[in-house]
Each structure stands twice: as C-alpha cells, then as structure tokens.
Amino acid sequence: xxxxxxxxxxxxxxxxxxxxxxxxxxxxxxxxxxxxxxxxxxxxxxxxxxxxxxxxxxxxxxxxxxxxxxxxxxxxxxxxxxxxxxxxxxxxxxxxxxxxxxxxxxxxxxxxxxxxxxxxxxxxxxxxxxxxxxxxxxxxxxxxxxxxxxxxxxxxxxxxxxxxxxxxxxxxxxxxxxxxxxxxxxxxxxxxxxxxxxxxxxxxxxxxxxxxxxxxxxxxxxxxxxxxxxxxxxxxxxxxxxxxxxxxxxxxxxxxxxxxxxxxxxxxxxxxxxxxxxxxxxxxxxxxxxxxxxxxxxxxxxxxxxxxxxxxxxxxxxxxxxxxxxxxxxxxxxxxxxxxxxxxxxxxxxxxxxxxxxxxxxxxxxxxxxxxxxxxxxxxxxxxxxxxxxxxxxxxxxxxxxxxxxxxxxxxxxxxxxxxxxxxxxxxxxxxxxxxxxxxxxxxxxxx
Numbered sequence: 001x002x003x004x005x006x007x008x009x010x011x012x013x014x015x016x017x018x019x020x021x022x023x024x025x026x027x028x029x030x031x032x033x034x035x036x037x038x039x040x041x042x043x044x045x046x047x048x049x050x051x052x053x054x055x056x057x058x059x060x061x062x063x064x065x066x067x068x069x070x071x072x073x074x075x076x077x078x079x080x081x082x083x084x085x086x087x088x089x090x091x092x093x094x095x096x097x098x099x100x101x102x103x104x105x106x107x108x109x110x111x112x113x114x115x116x117x118x119x120x121x122x123x124x125x126x127x128x129x130x131x132x133x134x135x136x137x138x139x140x141x142x143x144x145x146x147x148x149x150x151x152x153x154x155x156x157x158x159x160x161x162x163x164x165x166x167x168x169x170x171x172x173x174x175x176x177x178x179x180x181x182x183x184x185x186x187x188x189x190x191x192x193x194x195x196x197x198x199x200x201x202x203x204x205x206x207x208x209x210x211x212x213x214x215x216x217x218x219x220x221x222x223x224x225x226x227x228x229x230x231x232x233x234x235x236x237x238x239x240x241x242x243x244x245x246x247x248x249x250x251x252x253x254x255x256x257x258x259x260x261x262x263x264x265x266x267x268x269x270x271x272x273x274x275x276x277x278x279x280x281x282x283x284x285x286x287x288x289x290x291x292x293x294x295x296x297x298x299x300x301x302x303x304x305x306x307x308x309x310x311x312x313x314x315x316x317x318x319x320x321x322x323x324x325x326x327x328x329x330x331x332x333x334x335x336x337x338x339x340x341x342x343x344x345x346x347x348x349x350x351x352x353x354x355x356x357x358x359x360x361x362x363x364x365x366x367x368x369x370x371x372x373x374x375x376x377x378x379x380x381x382x383x384x385x386x387x388x389x390x391x392x393x394x395x396x397x398x399x400x401x402x403x404x405x406x407x408x409x410x411x412x413x414x415x416x417x418x419x420x421x422x423x424x425x426x427x428x429x430x431x432x433x434x435x436x437x438x439x440x441x442x443x444x445x446x447x448x
Contacts, residue, residue, distance in 0.1 A: 001035045011100065011116045012039050016192055018108035027110050027192040028089075033143055034184040039118050040092060040131040042066070042141035047095075047132060048198060049277075049287045054097035056128050057287050066141050074142025075149065078183060089189045090136035091204060096195040098130045112192075134193070134201045135208050143183075150180045197273060199233070231294040235320050236279035240272055242324055250331040250346065251275075269353055269360050278369050279323065282311040310376040325386035330372045333391035334359070337399055345403050358409035363416040370420045371427070398426035408445075418444050 001014055016029035044063040047056040078084050094112065101113035114131075121127035133140055157173040160166070193204065243251040255275055256268040284290035285304060293301060301316035314322040335346040338359065346359050358364040375394050376385065384390045401422055402408065409415045421441040430438055 001029070001031055001038075012114045012119060014039070014094075014110075014112040014114065014192065016110050016112070016190075018104065018110055019191075025194075027112070027194070029190050029192065030187050031190055032184060033186050033188060036090070036140075036188060036190065037144070038122070039114060040133060040140070041122055041129055042133070042137055042144055043129040045129070047128075047130075048291050050095065050097050051287060056130070057291070059291050064137060066138050070138045071142045071145055074139060075146045078143065078146040079149070079179070084186075086139060086186070086188055089191045090139065091134040091191045091193070091208065092136075093132040093134055093193050093196050093201055095130060095132075099194075132201070134196075135205050146183065147180065150176055150183075154180065195273060197237075197276075199237070230298055232280050232283040232290060232315055233276065233294060235315055235323065236276040236283070237272075239279055239320070239324050239327065240275045243275075243327060249328060250335045251327075254348065267353055269348070269355060270362060270365055274362055275365075278366065279311065279327075282309055282369075282373065283315050284312070285309065307377045308373065310373060322382060322386065326372075326376070329386050329388045330375075330391045331368070333388045333395055334368060336388070337392050337395040338403065339399070355411060357404040358411065358415060358419055359403050361411045363411060363413060364403075364409075364419060367416045367419040367423070371423050374424065374428075394427050395423075398423045401426065414444055414447060 001012060014027075014029060016027035019026055019028050044065060046059045046064055048059045049057045051057055094114070098115040098118050099112060100115050101111075103111040117128075118130050122129065154173065154176050157169060157176065161169050161173050193200070196204070240251075240255060241257070243249045244253065244255040244257065246252060251270070254268050255270045255272055257272050280290050283301070284293045289304075298316050298318060301312055305313040305316065311323045311326075314320060331346075335344055338345040345357055348360055349356060353360075355361045359368075371394075372391075375391060379385055379390055403419075409419055418441065421437050421444070425435075425437055425441070
C-alpha cells in the first residue's frame with residue numbers, strides 16, 4: 001500500500017491481486033495493522049447509500065454493535081500473548097464513490113487509488129468511514145482498543161519517567177513502546193469487494209460465518225439493516241435480473257451484474273447497482289425514504305403515490321409485473337424507433353462494449369428514464385402503459401436527433417440533461433420562448 005501526497009492531502013493506493021471464484025471477483029492484499037487503520041476503522045454506523053454528492057447516507061435505526069466480551073478477549077490476546085496472530089481475512093467493501101483511479105494489469109494485479117477524503121474523514125471524531133468492514137468488526141475494534149490502552153499506558157509512563165530516574169519504569173516504557181510498534185506492523189490478509197450492495201455484503205458475512213458456526217438469519221438482517229420481507233430493493237433487483245436475462249429484452253446481457261466475470265472491453269455499460277437505484281427512485285421519494293420503505297408493509301406505501309413516483313403504486317399494490325412490463329415496453333420502443341440506415345442506435349457494438357453514442361451510456365439511460373416518467377404522467381391507463389406502441393407514438397417525434405454527436409452529447413453528467421431537454425422539446429415542443437426548458441438547455445450548452 002502506498003500513500004500519495006498532493007496539496008497536503010493524503011490519498012491511499014491499495015495494491016491487491018484479483019481472485020476469481022465461481023465467477024465472483026474480489027481482491028486480496030496483505031497490509032500491516034497500521035496501514036489498515038489508515039483506510040478503515042470500527043464504526044457502529046451503517047452506510048446504506050450515497051447522495052448526489054457522494055456523501056454517505058446512514059441507516060439511523062441500525063447500529064452494528066459488537067460483543068464487548070469478545071473485544072476484550074482480543075485486547076488481552078494482543079497484549080498478553082507474544083505469539084498472537086490473526087490468520088483469517090478481514091473482508092472490506094470499497095464504494096465506487098471513493099475510487100479515484102483503478103488500474104489492473106494483465107497479471108491481475110490491481111492498483112486502487114482512494115480519495116484523500118477516506119483518510120481525512122477517519123481523523124475526525126465523527127467522520128465518515130467509507131470502507132465498510134463486512135467481516136472482522138470484532139478484530140478491528142479489539143485492535144483499536146488494545147492500541148488505545150497501550151498508548152495511554154505509554155503516556156502515563158512517559159510522564160512518570162520524565163520526572164524520575166526509575167530504571168524499572170524506563171524499561172517498562174521501552175517494552176510497551178516496542179510492543180505497540182510490533183503490533184502495528186503485524187500483517188493481515190484483507191479481501192476487498194468493490195461496491196457491493198448491502199444484500200451482497202450480508203450474503204458474504206453469512207457465508208463466511210456459516211462455515212464456522214450457525215449464524216441466525218435475524219442477526220445477519222440486523223447487522224446489515226435488511227429485512228427478510230418484501231422491499232422496494234428486492235423488487236428492483238428482481239426486475240433488473242429479469243431484464244438482463246430475457247433474450248428478447250432490450251437489456252439482455254446489457255447490465256453488469258455484481259460479481260460477474262467480464263473480459264476486457266466486454267463489460268456491459270449499465271451497472272446492476274445503477275439500474276436498481278433508478279427503479280427504487282420511482283418507488284421511493286429519496287434515498288432516506290427508500291431505507292424506511294424497506295421495513296414498511298407494501299400497503300403503507302399507497303400514501304405517497306404521485307406522478308413523480310409512477311412505480312410506487314404498483315409496488316404498494318403487489319403489481320410488480322407492471323414495473324417490469326413498462327420498462328421492457330418503453331426501452332423496446334427506444335430500440336425499435338431510434339434507427340439510422342437500418343442500424344438500431346440502441347444496440348451495442350458486436351465485438352466490444354465501448355460506447356458509440358449517448359444511448360449506450362448510463363447518462364443516456366438516465367435521460368430516457370426521465371422521459372419515461374414524463375410520458376407516464378400523460379398515459380394514465382395501465383393497459384396502455386405496457387404496450388410498445390404507446391411509447392413509439394411519443395419517441396417517433398425525436399427519432400431524428402443526432403445521438404452520436406459527441407460534441408453535443410459527450411459522456412458526462414451534463415449530457416444527461418441536454419439529452420433529456422432535446423427529447424422533451426421534440427415530443428412536447430415549446431409554444432413560446434418563455435418555456436423554461438429552452439433557457440435551461442441554452443445554459444447547459446454554454447457550459448460546454
């Protein structure tokens with residue numbers, strides 16, 4: 001592990017080896033305890049998602065508690081046993097939001113540069129802990145407690161030794177100082193998962209601990225803030241998996257599933273997490289509410305149904321099939337309607353997945369989702385919402401847009417809004433120059 005100093009901020013580079021097991025990918029590295037504590041630490045708080053500024057959103061109802069007796073045993077183990085070792089892996093999640101650079105060579109050696117905010121937040125009393133410990137909370141908490149005890153003892157001894165010439169106390173101080181240094185340099189194996197969902201983290205935790213002893217499922221749900229009952233998250237995930245697996249779907253093999261194995265230049269453009277989030281956003285008002293909705297019976301969600309949350313009523317009324325059918329029909333209409341010289345613009349290149357136009361990207365997908373919401377505000381009849389022809393009537397008006405124009409639609413967040421306004425103005429033309437869409441689009445194009 002390396003540290004880069006730039007403008008007095010500290011970024012961390014994690015060097016690890018990719019490991020593939022049953023098409024699941026993770027990264028394995030060896031780090032000293034001191035290094036590990038530079039990018040993570042024990043925390044009771046549970047990160048459930050990130051807002052638009054990539055700041056953590058916490059579940060206020062869930063705290064990841066540890067068994068204090070187990071922690072104390074680890075402290076005593078470290079301080080009293082000169083042969084203390086931890087041969088089993090820590091398991092840690094790295095969110096995409098703090099990865100500044102990811103490099104991987106042909107030998108599967110990965111170099112992951114983390115944002116400086118990872119280390120800077122750890123230095124704060126109540127700072128954010130971005131790298132979540134999936135398995136190993138007790139070990140880390142015990143290590144931290146042992147270090148704190150040692151440092152307090154060293155501090156107290158230093159004050160006494162400074163004011164006296166007691167050789168016995170001096171030797172004790174030297175012994176404690178040496179022990180602290182030795183413990184800080186103990187090497188531990190660490191397994192990293194990149195941007196795993198809470199559900200995947202819970203599965204990993206359960207799998208690891210099931211091989212050692214029986215873990216009550218209720219404990220797993222409690223630790224990770226999940227529920228065994230219905231949830232918008234489960235509905236969204238099932239919808240995404242179905243869309244990706246059905247060979248007639250416009251999303252067939254177009255979604256990068258978590259843990260999937262993909263060759264270079266063959267990684268699908270849309271991520272499982274991104275698509276799941278886009279569906280949840282049409283069920284729940286915001287990320288905080290979506291976490292609360294995890295634990296609410298479906299019927300309680302009927303209260304918040306409105307045109308901006310078109311999928312909420314289907315979830316609340318146990319009609320998940322409408323969510324699937326609407327997404328299938330709308331994007332099938334996109335696939336069939338946007339065509340140039342008999343080539344479907346939506347379709348990915350055959351030999352690699354490098355985007356060739358804005359519709360191949362996440363921002364293109366997000367812009368189209370916004371258009372779908374606008375269309376659904378006009379199409380109220382459920383029987384019309386699951387028909388491809390319904391959406392073709394709208395999209396045909398925008399079929400002549402130059403989606404491959406990289407100058408107008410570079411693959412950036414700004415392009416999401418430019419594409420949205422372009423399509424919106426084609427479908428619903430401005431009646432006069434006071435239409436705010438025109439001014440917003442003009443401002444966006446000036447930013448380019």
